[in-house]
Structure formats: C-alpha cells, structure tokens
Amino acid sequence: MTQAKFATHEVFNQSPPFWDVDLFAVDRPLLEAVAANGGAASESELSEFGKHWGSAAMAERGRIANENTPKLRTFDSRGNRRDEVEFHPAYHELMARSAHAGVHNSTWNADGKPAGGAAEVSRAAKFYMAAQVETGHLCPITMTRASVAALAAQPELLARTMPVIGTRAYDPTFAPWWTKRGMTLGMGMTEKQGGTDVRSNMTRAERDGEAYRIAGHKWFMSAPMCDAFLVLAQADEGLTCFFMPRFRPDGSVNAIQFQRLKDKLGNRSNASSEVEFVGAYAERVGDEGKGIRTIIQMVQLTRQDCAIASAGLMRSGLAHALHHARYRSVFQKHLADQPLMQAVLSDMALHVEASIALVMRLCRSFDRAPHDPAEAAYMRLLTPAIKYWVCKSAPGFLYEAMECLGGNGYVEEGILARHFRESPVNAIWEGSGNVMCLDVLRALSREAEAASAVLQELAEETRGLPGAGDAVTFIGKTFRRPDGECVARLAVEKLALLAASAALKAISPHHAELFARTRLAQNHASMYGAVDLATDDVRRLLERALP
Template sequence: MVASEKLARSTDTHSVTNQPPALQDYNLYSNDTALVECIKKEGAGWAEEKLQAFGQLIGREETIKLGYLANENTPVLKTHDRFGHRIDEVEFHPAWHDLLSISVENRLINLPWVEPKAGAHVARAAMMYLMVQIESGHMCPVSMTFSCVPALKKQPEVFAAFESALMSNQYDQRFIPAAQKRGMLVGMSMTEKQGGSDVRANTTQARPVTAKGPGQLYELTGHKWFCSHPMSDAFVMLAQAEGGLSCFLVPQFAPSGERNQIRLQRLKSKLGNKSNASAEIELEGAQGWLINEEGRGVATIIEMVSHTRLDCALSSAGLMRQALTQALHHTQYRSAFKKRLIEHDLMRNVLCDLALESEAATVLTMRLARAYDASASDRKEDLFRRIATAVAKYWICKRAPSHVYECLEALGGNGYVEESMMPRLYREAPVNSVWEGSGNVICLDVLRALTNEPETATVLLDEIKQVAGQHKELDAQIADAETMLARKSEREARHLVEHLAVLLQAKLLVESAPQAVSDAFIDSRIKGGWGKTFGTLTSDVDTQVILQRAF
C-alpha cells in the first residue's frame, strides 16, 4: 500500500460526530435572562446598551482565547538581570495585558467612582460577573484597584496624588512611577507568615522618615506572605507603627523616583488562579504614606475589604454561571442512548438544580451591589450592605466549587480536559472563599455585625419578610432564623449564615423569577427533602421553564 492510501484510510476512521460546536461568538449578557432582569430591577437599566456591547465583546472567539493563553503561559519571576542586578519583576504573557486592557477600558476598576449615579455599582458588578467567566485571574488586580479607593480617600492629599491614574480607563503596563502613567493598578498586602486572618499579629514595622502622622512618609521593614499582582503600581499594606497596626500606601517607586525597597522572594505555585502572580515579598525599608491615623489600620483597610468581598461573591456567581452555560451547551448537542443528554429526565433534574443555584447567586449579588449604590444616602441600605456582604460572600463562595464540579461532570470526559475550560473554572472556584476572609472568619464577621450594629438583624429580616405570607415553608424558616439571630452562637454561626443566605435568595427569587423557579428553590432548599448532591429536585418541578430561562 502506498503512503497516500494509508493516510486516506486512517483519515476515514477519524470522523467527528456527536461533539458540540465550540461555545464562542455569543453574547454572555443577553444570554443571561436572570442577569438582564436584575439590571433593570436593581436600577442599572441605563447601562443596558453598554452591557450588551460588553457581553458581545467578551464572548468573541478571540477574547475567549485570551483566557486560555493567559493561563497556559503563566507569569515568570525575574529576580535579577543577566548582570546580576536585582530587578524584581514578573513577566506576563501578552494575553494577560490584553485582558487587563479590556477590563480597565470598560471601567471595571472605577465605574462607580467616575460616574457615581444610581445603579453604577450594579452595572460594574454585572461586568465583573461577566468578565470573570472569560478569565478570573486578572480580576484580582482589577478588584483591588477598584476597592482601594474608599480606603485611600481617608487620606485626601495622598488620594489626590493618584486620583487621575486611578480614575483612568487606560491600561498602562509600563513599569515606571505611577505619577508618570496614564493609568495604574493597586494591590493589597496584609497576610504575613504567622497570621493572615489575624492581621493584628502582623510584625512588619513602620517608622516615620521624618514626622509621624496621617499622610506622612514611613519606612516599612518586614515581610508579606501573600502579595498578589506584585507588578501593581502601589500596595495598600498594614504594618505596626508606634500607635499600633496602621494602613499605608506603598508605591512601587519611592517618592525619590528610585525603585522602592520591595524584594520579590518567590511566586506561589497555586492550585488555580494561574494567570495571576502571587508573591512572597520582603520590605527592606520600603517607603509609604500613612493612611488615616496610626492604630486605625484595620478600620481603614476594612473599607477596601468590604468591596473585595463583594467581588468575591460576584466572581463565584460568575464562575457558576459560566460552568452552567457550558453544561447546558454541551448537553444540548451531545446524545447518549438515542436522546440528547438534555432530554434525559435525570440530566434535566441535575441541570435544573444547577440553574436554580446559579440564578440564586446572580440575584443575591446584584441586590447586594444595589446596596453599595444606595448606602451613602440610605442608612438601611448601609446596614443591609454591612451584613449581606458577609452572608453572600460566605454562601456563594462556598457553593461554587461543588456547583462547578457538577457542571463539569455534565460534560463527561470532555469536562475533565483543559480545552473544555471546565478544569480552569473548577480550580478557580475555591479561592474566593479562602481570600478576603475565609469561611469561618466571615461567619464570625456576621456575628460581629449583629453584636456591634444590632439593627443589621432587623434590616435583613425586614428585607426577607417582604415576601412573608406567600409560602408556608418560607414563613416557618423566617421564624427559625429570628430565633437563631437572637442566640448569636459562635458554634452555630455557619448554620445561621447559610440559613440567612438561602432565605434572602428565596425572597429575591419570589420577587423576580417565574414561579416555577422560586417554587423549586423553596421546595428544595427550604422545605426540606432535597438530597445532598445536585439533581435531587422533586418530580413535580417544571424543568421546561427552568431550562429555557437558563439558556
């Protein structure tokens, strides 16, 4: 047999059938009915056109490819140049910079600060939720830059020095002093080797260069165990000053124009979040400005942390939505046992259950974003924001890994293969629960809110009770939550927070989703009898309505 005949024969065996087409060139926004409805409901209807365009842009084949490239070509630390000089730089693949350009140009780093009108937080939250579906590693510097603004505003002259770069919509990747840049990114470094959750255990020392006090320059000496995106133009850091734990803004270049004394020791080898670099750093007299009074470090940085916690919940909701989209897409095209997968009753049950969880995460995060819009002028919304941020961060971030895993399984073996995107989504899912306050720490924060600001309980219950009288089971569980809220028991804190989150989600679904969706959610998550894995909804669930809505 001649070679060409051999080749023809081997090609004959390679016919590709029963595989779905690639999910690309679609609009992530307009395909997400629950999100589109939330945008109107939560006051960002004016952003509809922008969100449509954004959803289309990031659903393009080229944009989706950037997510793959940035994660396959991970950042590389260059501590020294070829002559032996320290350079402490991290090199990223061009795709990383392209992704950051998209996010910065669309103002994911500052929309509500630049256009502080009703719905601005909701519109920005929607873009965050959408962009994370394409690539979530780069959302870390995006979120930190967005979130640092309320903390930095506590020191107006320091904020003013960086304001134009922080409010820019240009991504400027040049490694030069921030004052010379068209736009900047900011990181945050609190965690040290001996303590992350317990930041009061920080040992990094801060001494005034000349005078002490708010806005003055200090030198920081010590280490940080985690410093994500170490190529940021400045970092919000905590360090011990004479007056106690304090907050500083430490620029990459010292005020003299020289590189600041920040040494990158090594990059973490991480489970996920591969496109992003997370470094261990040493501070050898790095200069930074004191933000707010000495000793007010936690109170100052908490303004930033509140916003990054919102973003954790949004990111997890986005990951869940993308995983669900992939599962729905695959099961529509793939057949087994003479029927499309989505036509099999048991698969429909799984997909519906996953869709309910995803929609519940979407409505809760968008409602929460509205509280950020309204909190400056409305005390009740501010109290709601205080407690609901922790409740949503805890619950949605906890739900994401198991949700994404179940979506992955809907793709069968393909879901276990990198090209499907599912392994990346799966690896990404746990981090939102770990950073910015791990699970227990967040539950303790809920108890702290209930103790220090008892009205938070009333506001949260009032919100849930807006749908009282419509569902027997819901009413019974609200009464139960009231009892638990009064107990404020540390041992049952997870149970309480879970309870509050699910009630809040149920309330929002009753308000805005078709009855088939809210009934199925309440019957499974509140009434009881729901199994321990996804796919255990009762047989009276209207799968047609739920699935059509999801895709």
Template sequence: MAGSTHSVTNQAPPLVAYDVFTADRALVAAVERHVAPELLDEVRTELAALGRTCGAAQVQEWGAQANENPPQLRTHDRYGRRVDEVEFHPAWHRLLGKGVAAGLTAAWTRPAGHLRRAAAFLMWTQVEAGNGCPLSMTHAAVPALRTDPDLAAEWEPRLTSMIYDRDLRPARQKAGALFGMGMTEKQGGSDVRANTTSATPLAEAGTYALTGHKWFCSAPMSDGFLVLAQAPEGLTCFLVPRVLDDGSRNVFLIQRLKDKLGNRSNASGEVEFDGTWARRVGEEGRGVRTIIEMVAATRLDCVLGSAGLMRQAVAQAVHHCSHREAFGGKLVDKPLMRNVLADLAVESEAATTLALRLAAAYDDGGEQERALLRIAVPAAKYWVTKRCAPVTVEASECLGGNGYVEESGMPRLVRESPLNSIWEGAGNVQALDVLRALQREPTALNAYLQEVGKARGADHRLDTAIKSLLTELADLEGIEARARRLTERLALVLQGSLLVRYAPPEVADAFCASRLGGDGGAAFGTLPSTLDLRSVVDRSRPQA
C-alpha cells in the same frame, strides 16, 4: 497519511461568538431591576457590547493562553541589578487592558457604577478569572484612600481611569494605575493583629520606613499597595508606591510567586520590606478600620467572581447537553439530566440575584442599605463562594469524560472554584464577622429582616424559614459553634426572599422547595419531579 476510520459526530460545538450578557436572563433581569430608567438603555448597550467581547472566540483564546502561560518572576536585570518585576504573557495584558477599559475599576465615579461594574465583573470572570484580582484590588482601594483627602486626590483619578498603563514609573506620569494589597503574614494569616512588620516614622510628616514581610501580596506587579504594619500607636494602614517620585524603585523585594491550585494567570507573591518608603493612610493604630471598606468591596467581588464561575459552568453544561445525544435523544430532554441542570441553574440564578442586589445597595449608599451590607456581604461571601466548587464539579460531570479534559475548559473552572471562599477571609472568618454584626450593630439585623420581610406571605416555605431563623437568632447559647449554620441560613433566606420577589415562579418554587423546604437532597439533581424543570433549564440556556 493515516487512514480515516470514522466520522466525528454528536459533538457539541464550542460555546463562542455569543453575547454573554444577553444570554444570561437572570443577569439581564437584575440589571433592569436595579438601574434607574433614564440610565437603562446606556447600561444595557454597554453591557451587551462587553458581553459580545466576552463571548468572542479570540478573547476566549486569550483567556486560555493567559492561564496556560503563568507569570514569571524576574528578580534581576542582565547587569545584576535588583528589579523585582513580574512578566506576563501578552494575552494577560490584552485581557487586563480590556477589563480596565470596560470600567472595572471606575465604579466610584460613574452613575450606577457599582451595579454596572458588578454585571461586567461577573461576565469578565467567565473569560479568565485570574485578571480579576488586580481589577478588584484597584477598585477596592478607593474607599480606603478616601480616608485621606490628599492621597485620594493624588491617586483616585488614576485608579478609576479607564486607561491601562502597564509601565512602571512614577504615578504622576501615568494615565492609569493599578493597586495591590498586603495584609497577611506567615505567623498570623487572617489574624492581622499578629503582624510584625514595623513602621518607623520618618522626618517628613506622615511618611514611614517599613521593615518586614507579607506572606501573600496580591498583584505584586502593581503601581501601589495598601499594607498593614505596626506603627508606634499600633496596627496602621500604609500606601507603598512601587516607584518613588524621583523615578527610583522603592524597596519592594519579591521573594517568589505562589504556585497556586488555580488562578494561575494571576501573580500572588511573597514580598519583603527593608526600609521601604510608605505614606500613612488614616490614623495610627486604626489600620483595620481604615482598610475595612477595601475588604468589604473585595469580599463582594468574591461573590461576583463565584457567581460568574457558576454561570459559565452552567452555561457550558446546558450547551453541551442541548447538543449531545445519548440513549435515543438529546441529553437535555432526559428527565434525570434535566433535573441536574435545573438544580445547577437555580443555584446560579440565586447567586447572581443576590450579588447584584448587594451591588445596588452600594450605589444607593443610604443608611438602611449600608446596614444591610454589613451583614449581607459576609453572609453572601460565606455561602455563595462555598457553593461554587460543587456547582462547577457537577457541571463538569454533565460533559462526562469530556469535562475532565483540559480542552473543554471545565477543569480550569473547577480549579478556580475554591479560590473565592479562601481569599479575603475564609469561611470561619466570614461567619464570625456575621456574629460581630449581629452582636454589635443591631441596625444590621433590622435592615436584613426588613429586606427578607418584603417577601413574607408569598411562599409558605420562605415564611417558615424566616420564623425558624428568628428562633435561632433568639438563642445565643453556644452561638459561635453554630456560626456557620446561622450564616448559611441567613444567606439562604435572603436568596429565597429575592427569588420569590423577582425570579420566575418556576425558579423561586424550585429554590424554596429544595433549599428552604427540605424537599431536595445533598447532591444536585434531586429537585421534586413535579416542578417545571424544563422552563428552569430553558431560562439558563445560552444562545450562541
């Protein structure tokens, strides 16, 4: 036996066995703010139960196992028959089953469904972000399918089911189903109008044969997919079932799985269609309009996913610094480290507050709220997802060398952090979408200005930022080249407005000073030292 040369001391214990929901004060406050009083006890109880699940050591271990054992593609069975199946580690199925059972695909059928799902999705991302993709795609497919009442009647009960049924068989035989999506192709990427996959009408009305490819197909193990292809009248949306009604496999050739930077537990594939049977969704030539509601929903999930990653990174950093001692005291009590942690906590709370506000707008469904979403979703998707990477990197640095080691879990967060800024349209796509909303839909800007105007007069830095934004909006010269700057300002002003109205004064003060007032640097940890940073950090501290 090796000799013992030292005792292991001054190490932070693992952050497990805690309620991820109750420990997140910003998330709890947002839920309490937006859920109707008669539903609040039910929703809080449900989310606290999921929070305890998210914080359980066993569930956290499943997340690590799923990440460490990526899916494998099996193209043929032992007899040489083409099967195109994706095999996952058992931990993946356990996590996905719990996600479905938690209602992460059932928002459309439950009271306050989008708000309670948003809170749950934000928490579930902190366990393992990879299984968020099929949950998100399945959730987001519902509004697209509702453009065809017959398809919605057939598929929606299965997509919104809280039962995970992993077997590949005809949808009518399943208690629950998952959906994926195929939009982009090699030659076009985000420019889906450059797609070349063709759709040839078949004898049965509304059915087609697809021929072509998808360069990125999300969740290729799913039961069905929404796909864009060129029909005789132009780009059209189609539903491609994985298994046909007679039990035979549809032609769905998975050529390979992507070897991704992060999100490794989730399968993303390249697929080929060769006479693949499909049903039209919506009108021919209106594919983008048909699928746009799905895209909007998945973009909000990108915001929620990034908010979840930021929250977990900040929780880990504050937890570590609350236990670790250096230079004569706890790290969390050192003024410079406290400044870093507070700055990270402010960013996390701003992301959470904005994401839950947008989810509440989906539940409301009124004309004013829909108009707000039209401009706020792409702006939030642009900004929040871009802030995720620097937050996770800085939080990892708070752990020192330990944060660079896989066992800490921080490298997994860092690798995952750029994903949501790329998926569902990268930064330029979001900024240009904001411009389209400003130029073509005046009700969107009006709804936005009314929303941020609710906080006018409460903070002089916010008032100045709103005035500056109005000046910028009035100058349309060279607007496309300034689209990123404008989108960033729209997101920051909206976050500032929400925090001034709803967050504790110390959080709102720190945000307005540093993000709107210019009293902060490019790096985290540059907040004015006169602020109440201790209270900001204490608010973000997870209680294990």
C-alpha cells in the same frame, strides 16, 4: 493492486465551542436581575461588553494567559534588583479590555466619591461576565477599584492618585505611577505567623519625615505587578494602613523584594507572592493605629467581588453544560432531552438564578448605602453572608457541571477544569467561611437594631414562600443563643438562602417559590437533580438559562 487506505475516524457527536455569543443577551436571569436593581439603562453597554467577552478571541486569550503563567524577574541582566513580574501578552490584553470597560473604576467619580445611580449593579454585570472567561486577571482589577475606598481616609493622597486610577487606560510599563496613563493597586495584609489575625502582624513602620520606612514581610502579597500596594504595618500607635509605591518619589525602585511567586491550585494567570520590605518607602493612609478600620473599607468591596466572580463561574459552568447537553446524543436522544439530565441542569439553573438575583440585590445596596441607612444595614449584614454561601457553593456546582460533559469536562483543553480549580479561591481569600460567619455575628452584636430591621424586611419580602417563616424564626433564635458561634454556619447559610429567596421573588416569583420549596422548606439534597420539579418548570428554567 489497490492502494491501502488508512482512514481515520470522523469526528461527530461533539458539541461546538461555546463562544461568539453575547454573554449578556443569552443570560435572561442576568438581564432581569440588572433591570430589577436599577441598571436597565446600561443594557446596550452591557450587551456590547457581552459580545466582546463572549468572542472566540477572548476565550483564547483566557486559555493562553493561564497556560503561560507569570514569571518573577528578580534582577536585570546587569545584576540590578528589579523585582518585575513578566506576563504573556494575552494577560495584558485581558487587563486592557477590563480597564477600557471601567471594571476597575466605574463605581467612582473623578474625585473618588461613589458614582451613584446603578453604577455598582452595571459594573457587577461586567465583572460577572468577565469572570466567565478569565478570572485570574480580575484580582488586580478588583483591588484597584476597592483601594479607592481605603484611600478616602487620606484625602490628599486620594486627590493625587485618583487622576491616574480614574483613567480607562491600562499601562503595564514598569515606571513610577505618576508618570503612567493608568495604574493598578494591590494589597499586602497577611503574614506567616498571623494569617487572618492581622493584629499579630510584626512588620514595622518607622517615621521618616512625612513618610515612613517599612521593614518586615508579607506571606501573601496580592498582584505584585501593581504600581502600588496598601499594606498593614505596626506604627507607634498600632496597626496602620500604608500606601507603598513600586518607586520612591525620586524615581528609584522601592525596597520591595519579592521572594517567590506562589504556586497556586488555580488562579494561574494572576501572580501572588511572598515579599520582604527592606526599609521600603510608604505613606500613611488614615490615622496611626486605625489600620483595620481603614483597610476594611477596601475589604468590603473585594468580598463583594468574590461573590460576583463565584456566581459568574457557576453561570459559565451551567452554560457550558447545557450547551453541550443540547448537542450531545446518548442512547439515541440528546442529553438535554434525558429526564435525569434535565433534572440536574434545571436544579443547577435554579441555583444560578437565585445566586445572580442575590448578588445584584447586594450590589444595589452598595449603590444606595451612602444615602439610605436601611440599605447600608443590608450591605453590612449580608455581604459576609452572601460571600459565604455563594463562594462555598461554587466548587461543588462546578464539579457537577464538569460531570455533565463527562471526560471532556475533566481535561484541560476545556474551560471547566480551569473553572473548577479556580472556584475554591473566592471562599478562602478576603476572609474564609468561618471569618464570614464571625463577621455576621459581629454585625448583629454591634448593630442589633439595624440587623433586626433587615431580618424583618426579609421576612416581609418572603412572606408566603415555603419555609420562609420557619427560617426567619430559626435565624432569630440561633443568633440569640449564648453558644451561637457553634451553629453560626447553619444560621448564616439560612440567612443567605432567605435573602436569595427575597431577591429572586422580586424578579421571578414562581422561581422564588421553587427555590424556597427546595432550599428553605426542606434541606436541599447534596447532589443537584435530587429534587422534584414539574416538567413545565424544568423547561422554563432551561430556556431562561440559555435560549
């Protein structure tokens, strides 16, 4: 008698994993944007970084770090208050790799001064690639980098901390920062009753000799595992910025009591917390009453990184969607050869090209701002506008990328579901959309002449592009309206689109024309792929996106 066979199905017509690739070399728009903004000399270093972060091992670490979320250990086994946050080793490996590459400090010299050259552009390319693999760990990375700008307001404190911040070592041990090989810094600004309105903060700072004792709370304390935090509290002269370490100068644990970790939609690998300060030791950063002026130096840099990370998430969504479409066959043809799918993917590729061109142009302004007033004005006016447009673009874009993979895109085994859950946070953190629009209006009112010069330069750079002239006129008229705040979102989006067109024109004039025609000369359809691009343009865009 023939033995029964219970044959299972053979797996075929599935795309292989998108890993073991050089995330830099396969991304021609990134490569060209880096070169166009002064970073060509770093290509070899960026390719090495791209190969490592594009490996299967790093992809796996990203998955594991998000599946094994951090845990708060309030007390040790003997009942001593510790307030430690415990992470999976995969998270520590991600942190170590970013630190080793200088993603947390390479824009600064050893003395805390800007490194100059194309340090911002080169570092942004690494941040952009790392975000494609695992974005949560980049929260403490970006805050550590950005904190140096705020610490500059207290030179003696910067001089003490910079030798530890400036190393490329990651040291996760729970110990005083001055004993460690490397350190990370977090931030605590918002409170229950105030949120964005930090002037309503109630946390109090009382003088204690040369230091302060702080009592109060923070509703969001970012990256509670860090070695120190920059926090805002009310001192005698008003809202002030403080440096609050995890350990007091005598080596005892500081009175920073974490109440719980936030249960977030995304950003799962990273810890965010609620905290109470019970007479916590802190040192002043900057003058009393100047806390907002001090902390805004840090916030400007974290907003920059929000835009870079969102652009990286969209790039990853596009790469995974296009990779899948080239392997997956439907109705006897590869998805990538189907006209409707080509229309969707090429429109998405055009959006990513413009986004990376724009964020790299912004990073160039950060590189040059210390010595070039025109670049400084570009940085101040465009940072909130770019954060607004790029970060708010990401959720809808990543939804479209998920749909390109069908059901495979919606399940947690793939990276796109994680990217989608991650995508809203950059538009919310470091100032929501409305706050970004208000910041643009504030820059226009406080520095009207400089802002006007930036707009005139964008008009010159986009001359001849479809719809650019009308966009310039619209932006100018709208921002001069007495009720300009009511239509600020529309004007800020137009400003970002104009700046993206200008940035892209410097790299790929033809694609800048396509972008302006589909975004400035007319309103872009709410769905990707609802544009009319020539067959050759579709082919070129897809080849540039992923050779």
